[in-house]
Structure formats: C-alpha cells, structure tokens
Amino acid sequence: MSDKQLCWRNRILVALALFFIILICENTGLIARTVGESNALIAELILFLIPYLIAGYDVIAKAARNLAHGHALDESFLMTVATLGAFALVLFPHTEPHMAEGAAVMLFYQVGELFQSYAVGKSRKSIAAMMDIAPEYANVMRNGELVQVDPYEVEPGDSIVVKPGERIPLDGIVLDGESQVNTAALTGESVPRTARPDDEVISGCVNLTGMLTVRVTKPYEDSTVNRILELVENAAEKKARTESFITRFARYYTPIVVGLAVALAILPPLTIGIATATLGDGQLWADWILRGLTFLVVSCPCALVISVPLSFFGGIGGASRKGILVKGSNYLEALAKADTVVFDKTGTLTDGTFSVTALQAEGATTEAELIDLAAHAEAYSNHPIAASVRRSFTDTYEGVIDHERITQVEEVSGHGVRAVVDEKTVLVGNDKLLSSHSIEPPRTELVGTVLHVAVDGTYIGTIVIADVVKEDARAAIAALRNAGVTTTVMLTGDREDVARAVSADLGLDQFYAELLPADKVMQVERLMEARAGNDKGNLAFVGDGINDAPVLTRADIGIAMGAMGSDAAIEAADIVLMDDRPSQIATAMRIARKTMAIVRQNIVFALGVKFAVLILAAFGIANMWMAVFADVGVAVLAILNAMRTMRS
Amino acid sequence: MKRSFKLQDLDCANCAAKMESAINQLPAVNKATISFMTQKLVLDADVADANALDAVIAEAQAICSSIEPDCKIVH
Numbered sequence: 001m002s003d004k005q006l007c008w009r010n011r012i013l014v015a016l017a018l019f020f021i022i023l024i025c026e027n028t029g030l031i032a033r034t035v036g037e038s039n040a041l042i043a044e045l046i047l048f049l050i051p052y053l054i055a056g057y058d059v060i061a062k063a064a065r066n067l068a069h070g071h072a073l074d075e076s077f078l079m080t081v082a083t084l085g086a087f088a089l090v091l092f093p094h095t096e097p098h099m100a101e102g103a104a105v106m107l108f109y110q111v112g113e114l115f116q117s118y119a120v121g122k123s124r125k126s127i128a129a130m131m132d133i134a135p136e137y138a139n140v141m142r143n144g145e146l147v148q149v150d151p152y153e154v155e156p157g158d159s160i161v162v163k164p165g166e167r168i169p170l171d172g173i174v175l176d177g178e179s180q181v182n183t184a185a186l187t188g189e190s191v192p193r194t195a196r197p198d199d200e201v202i203s204g205c206v207n208l209t210g211m212l213t214v215r216v217t218k219p220y221e222d223s224t225v226n227r228i229l230e231l232v233e234n235a236a237e238k239k240a241r242t243e244s245f246i247t248r249f250a251r252y253y254t255p256i257v258v259g260l261a262v263a264l265a266i267l268p269p270l271t272i273g274i275a276t277a278t279l280g281d282g283q284l285w286a287d288w289i290l291r292g293l294t295f296l297v298v299s300c301p302c303a304l305v306i307s308v309p310l311s312f313f314g315g316i317g318g319a320s321r322k323g324i325l326v327k328g329s330n331y332l333e334a335l336a337k338a339d340t341v342v343f344d345k346t347g348t349l350t351d352g353t354f355s356v357t358a359l360q361a362e363g364a365t366t367e368a369e370l371i372d373l374a375a376h377a378e379a380y381s382n383h384p385i386a387a388s389v390r391r392s393f394t395d396t397y398e399g400v401i402d403h404e405r406i407t408q409v410e411e412v413s414g415h416g417v418r419a420v421v422d423e424k425t426v427l428v429g430n431d432k433l434l435s436s437h438s439i440e441p442p443r444t445e446l447v448g449t450v451l452h453v454a455v456d457g458t459y460i461g462t463i464v465i466a467d468v469v470k471e472d473a474r475a476a477i478a479a480l481r482n483a484g485v486t487t488t489v490m491l492t493g494d495r496e497d498v499a500r501a502v503s504a505d506l507g508l509d510q511f512y513a514e515l516l517p518a519d520k521v522m523q524v525e526r527l528m529e530a531r532a533g534n535d536k537g538n539l540a541f542v543g544d545g546i547n548d549a550p551v552l553t554r555a556d557i558g559i560a561m562g563a564m565g566s567d568a569a570i571e572a573a574d575i576v577l578m579d580d581r582p583s584q585i586a587t588a589m590r591i592a593r594k595t596m597a598i599v600r601q602n603i604v605f606a607l608g609v610k611f612a613v614l615i616l617a618a619f620g621i622a623n624m625w626m627a628v629f630a631d632v633g634v635a636v637l638a639i640l641n642a643m644r645t646m647r648s
Numbered sequence: 649m650k651r652s653f654k655l656q657d658l659d660c661a662n663c664a665a666k667m668e669s670a671i672n673q674l675p676a677v678n679k680a681t682i683s684f685m686t687q688k689l690v691l692d693a694d695v696a697d698a699n700a701l702d703a704v705i706a707e708a709q710a711i712c713s714s715i716e717p718d719c720k721i722v723h
Contacts, residue, residue: 062717065717066714066715069714069715070714071666071714071715074715075660075662117659120661120684120685123685124685124686124687127685233686233688234690236681236683236685236686236688237681237683237688237690239681247665247668247669250662250665251665251669300662301662302660302661302662305661305662305665306661306662306684309661309683309684309685310685313685313686
C-alpha cells in the first residue's frame with residue numbers, strides 16, 4: 001500500500017471502531033440513559049456524524065467541488081446526497097431514524113473505494129513486473145575499456161559484453177563465448193537455450209552461465225525487447241466492444257437511476273397522500289424518500305466500469321507472461337469467438353527444415369551403408385536436399401565425409417547426382433535419373449521428396465526427405481478442438497500429396513495445397529465468405545509472418561508465430577506468439593475464453609444484483625445495508641474475479 | 649499529431665471514461681483514448697505545431713481536473 005492508501009486505511013479503521021462503539025451504545029440504550037430520552041436523538045445524530053465525517057470528509061469535499069464544476073451525477077455527490085439524506089430523515093418528526101445506516105453506507109463505500117484502489121494498484125504493479133524486461137544498460141568496449149552505457153547509445157555493429165546474470169540489452173549475433181540463455185520472459189518457455197558463436201540472441205533474454213560477446217545487429221528502438229514493450233503499452237488503446245458497451249451503458253445508467261430515485265421519493269407519497277388525505281404524514285414521506293436514497297446508493301456503475309477493463313488488462317498481462325502478445329483487448333475478444341483456425345503449413349505446423357524421414361534399404365544393404373553412399377555422392381552439392389542427406393549422415397549416423405573416397409561427381413540438373421565413390425558408380429536421384437540408366441526403382445508409398453540410390457546399376461534403396469511436423473502440432477490441434485474450434489484448415493504451397501499426408505497425420509478438417517502466396521489471401525477470403533451469415537464465429541489465421549503478412553491482415557485475427565526478431569510479422573499480426581510452438585495458439589485461445597467468461601460473469605453478476613436491489617428497494621424490501629452491498633460488495637467481488645485473469 | 653501521456657492520480661474508472669468522452673468532444677481532437685489500467689492518455693490531435701498541441705493539452709487538463717481534481721497529465 002502506498003502512503004496515501006495507508007493514511008486512508010487508518011482513517012477508515014478509526015471511523016469503523018468509533019461507529020461500532022456508538023452503534024453498541026445506541027442499541028444497549030446507553031446513550032438514552034446518559035443524556036435522557038428526549039435528547040437521545042440529537043446526541044446520536046452528533047455521535048454518528050463523527051465517524052461519518054472522519055471516513056467521508058474527502059468524499060463530501062469532492063462532491064462539493066464537482067458540483068461547482070457542474071458534474072452533479074458524480075459518484076461522490078450521489079453518495080453524499082444518499083448518506084446525508086439518511087441522516088436528514090431524522091428531521092421528520094415521529095419517524096424511525098436512519099442515522100446508523102447513513103454512517104455505515106459512507107464507511108463501507110470508503111472501504112470499497114480503498115479496496116478498489118489497492119486492487120487496481122496491485123494489478124498495475126504485477127503487470128509492470130511481468131513487463132520488467134527492459135535492460136538498464138549495455139556493456140560496450142570503448143577505448144579498450146568496458147563501460148556501461150544506455151542501450152539507446154549502442155549502434156548496430158558495436159560489440160557488447162553480456163555477463164552471466166545480465167539481461168541481453170540488444171538483438172545481436174554471438175561473436176564469442178558459450179552460454180545458456182533464459183528466454184522465459186519473452187516466450188514463456190522455461191528450458192534455457194544454448195547460445196554459441198554465430199547464434200542469434202534476442203534482447204530481453206537473461207544470460208545464465210557464461211560470458212557472451214555479442215555483435216549488435218539492431219538499434220535499441222528496433223530491438224525485440226523495445227518492440228514488445230511498446231506493443232504491450234499500446235494494447236490498452238484498442239478497447240474491446242464489451243468495454244465500449246459498458247462505458248456507454250454507464251453514461252445512461254446513472255442518470256436513469258437518479259431520475260428514478262427522485263421520482264420514487266416524490267411521486268408515490270404525493271399520490272398516496274392526496275388519495276388518502278395523509279399528505280402531512282411524516283412516516284409516509286420518510287419511507288419513500290428512503291427508498292429513493294437507496295436507489296442513489298446503487299446508482300454508480302463502478303463495479304462494471306472497473307472490472308471489465310481490469311479483466312482484459314489481466315488477460316493481456318497473463319498472456320504476455322506466456323510469450324503471447326495480444327495487441328489489444330478487441331483481439332482477445334475476437335479470439336475468444338474464433339471457431340475456424342487456418343494454418344500456414346511451413347514454419348507453423350512443420351519445422352520448415354527438410355530432413356530425412358525414412359530410409360528403405362534393399363536386400364543386403366544396411367541403412368547405414370545407404371546413407372553413407374548417398375552422403376558421399378551428394379558431398380559437393382549445394383542443393384538443400386543434399387544438405388539434409390549429409391546432415392542425417394553426420395548427425396544421426398555420426399558419420400564423417402571422407403572426400404578421398406569421392407573421385408568423380410556429376411550433377412544431373414533436375415534429376416540428381418552421379419558420382420564415383422569407392423570406385424563404384426553411385427546414382428542418387430529421382431525416378432527419372434534411375435530410368436535414364438535403365439534401372440526401374442520400386443514404387444514407394446512414402447510421402448515427401450524421394451531419393452533412390454543405385455550402385456553400379458543395381459537399386460539398393462530409397463531415402464525420403466520431408467518437412468517434419470512439429471512435436472506438439474498434433475496436441476495443439478486437439479487442444480484447439482477442446483477449446484471450441486470446429487474447423488481447422490491448412491494452406492500450403494507444397495505438393496498435394498505432402499499436404500494430404502500432413503493434414504491426415506494431424507487430423508485437420510481441410511487442406512488446400514499448391515497455393516501461391518496470393519492464392520492464400522484469396523483462399524482465406526473465400527473461407528470467410530463461405531462462413532458469412534451462418535454463424536458469428538471468427539476466423540483466425542496462423543502464419544510464420546515471413547511472407548504471409550497480407551493474409552495476417554485479411555483474417556479476422558492474424559496470429560504470427562515464432563516471431564522473435566521478425567518485424568514484419570509483429571507489425572502485421574494482431575496476436576504475436578514469441579516462440580514457434582503451435583500449442584501456444586490453444587493457450588492463447590484458452591486465455592481469451594477465460595477472460596471473456598470472467599467479463600461476462602462480472603456483467604451478469606453486477607447488473608443482476610443491482611437490478612434486484614433496485615426492484616426490492618422500490619417495493620421497500622431492500623434497505624440501505626443491502627444497497628451498499630450491491631454497490632461496494634459487488635465491486636469488490638467483481639474485482640477479485642477480474643484479477644483471476646492474470647493467473648492463467 | 650499523436651502523443652501519449654501519463655495520467656497521475658487517476659483513481660476512478662468511471663471518471664476516466666467521462667474524461668475520455670469529454671476530451672473527444674474538443675474540436676482539435678481526432679481521437680482520445682484513456683486507459684484506466686495503464687493510466688495513459690493517447691491523444692491524436694489535429695494541430696500544426698507544438699504550441700497548438702500544448703493548448704489542446706491544457707484544455708484536456710482542465711477537463712481532467714474538473715472531473716478528478718488531483719488528476720494531472722504528465723508531459
């Protein structure tokens with residue numbers, strides 16, 4: 001609590017203590033016995049005014065000030081009128097006094113206000129702490145000496161030193177050193193990454209174990225950490241429809257309730273009084289005026305106005321802690337309503353790097369021999385497929401390419417390679433290559449790029465190279481279904497059979513293959529059109545942001561993944577996933593739905609209780625105690641509920 | 649010209665909403681948004697130079713003070 005809040009709290013505690021002492025004295029008849037029955041009412045009025053003023057003098061002062069500015073429908077003014085009105089009822093002779101209620105309403109109103117201020121401050125702080133990823137300084141070599149400078153002063157090309165325990169201040173490439181880097185603050189992923197020379201490192205991550213020398217590649221303004229901070233800061237600007245609705249609702253709610261309060265205090269006693277000729281009956285007036293005052297207590301829409309933005313804010317904050325950056329409350333709202341998720345295949349559902357997925361050795365040949373010969377035949381090729389064969393040989397089979405064994409190499413463009421390895425003629429390539437050497441390879445059912453291998457005119461086996469489906473892609477699709485997504489679609493520029501295999505493997509509903517980048521936009525538009533009219537769900541598109549920026553902008557919600565360092569993606573997307581696990585989409589969706597559920601609960605609960613109390617008060621059933629609960633109690637509960645969004 | 653300001657001592661969510669709609673009524677203002685949670689005012693105003701902007705900020709400050717007396721726009 002801040003000093004201001006502490007002071008406020010102490011004042012309320014003193015007032016509460018006094019209030020209860022006076023209440024006990026009143027109820028036990030102590031006051032009446034001390035000052036005499038005839039003076040008791042005046043004594044109680046003065047006594048109850050003491051805690052009332054201690055707790056609420058600032059509210060009264062504010063009410064007066066706002067009235068001077070012409071803001072009569074301000075909550076402090078309404079609360080002041082309601083409470084002073086309750087006190088003033090004592091002026092009606094021979095009626096039941098309501099002074100305790102007047103004082104209590106002010107006290108509980110202040111308790112609620114203090115709690116609100118505390119809760120809001122706390123959630124503001126916890127979001128700020130979550131976003132505490134800004135580096136304070138960078139260590140730069142200047143004139144042979146290591147000096148600490150502001151990250152803004154470092155230019156691309158400068159070398160910086162990041163010591164263990166320090167935050168990496170700017171994006172760059174490791175020149176020297178090896179270390180573990182914790183990316184949790186950015187990605188939510190708790191397993192540290194290894195950074196070696198030539199690896200890219202991202203600002204905002206924490207260097208854990210070793211000293212790193214990093215060559216800066218971007219100025220601080222464009223570094224990942226600064227972009228993230230700007231993005232989260234600006235998220236509050238884009239308000240959700242629910243938020244604007246509540247603000248608009250609040251504008252009408254207060255004047256209407258106040259109008260009803262005035263009508264309730266005047267019209268019924270006037271009509272009843274005229275009809276029954278009891279216009280001079282104090283009890284009649286006091287009763288209806290009290291009902292009107294009870295209305296005033298419930299006239300502030302605070303619980304709603306505060307809890308809705310707080311829920312969204314918490315949801316965005318909680319998501320950012322998991323490496324999911326949401327650019328505005330409106331996108332969180334839209335994502336909660338998404339029922340169709342369209343994926344770009346490469347880089348989103350699959351790794352985007354080709355690797356050997358199957359080896360089929362024929363006859364006496366072993367898989368190791370097969371890959372050994374293929375890797376040597378492809379040793380000099382620059383083709384990405386050759387590179388993945390070599391990588392499989394060196395990484396999976398721990399082989400070493402011995403260039404002495406290769407005596408002759410000839411690349412047959414579009415077909416493959418013909419090489420002499422160990423003085424044997426090795427052919428590595430597609431059907432056409434083998435056919436041209438009069439070898440008929442067997443047909444294979446495997447999906448991907450197929451490489452046949454033949455030695456001295458004899459077929460010895462097949463190597464299949466394919467884009468690998470990400471580890472958690474299947475789980476991610478299942479999780480999306482659980483979260484309420486009805487249709488999953490994959491778009492790809494890849495071949496039909498590859499797309500079919502991936503789609504079947506992951507259990508997707510539809511796929512569209514062999515699309516050019518421009519076709520993807522058209523396909524998404526067609527999907528959106530086809531769905532128009534029949535339901536109100538949204539379409540989300542997930543891409544890696546490299547060449548699908550137009551699609552990201554076109555979809556109801558554009559989600560870019562693996563976006564660390566990709567400016568175009570951060571720019572075009574509505575939701576940015578910092579790492580490239582597809583399961584993050586389901587996480588984002590869960591957070592969005594939870595946030596919206598909490599928002600809805602709060603709206604229904606707050607309005608329900610308020611309307612109930614208004615109706616009961618109109619019939620004289622609800623008293624001021626219930627009204628103050630409907631105002632303050634509901635606000636407190638709604639805020640506590642809203643704060644749940646931060647823990648996701 | 650689009651600028652963002654911190655709002656000090658913005659304590660009441662309903663007041664923030666009222667300030668926002670009142671600032672949006674100012675003739676020079678294209679769009680103003682107040683976020684109660686981040687205590688920020690983003691002001692997009694149709695002004696030629698910094699002096700004109702200052703004038704708009706002064707008007708906005710007057711609105712804020714009239715609704716919540718302690719609330720200050722921090723430059």
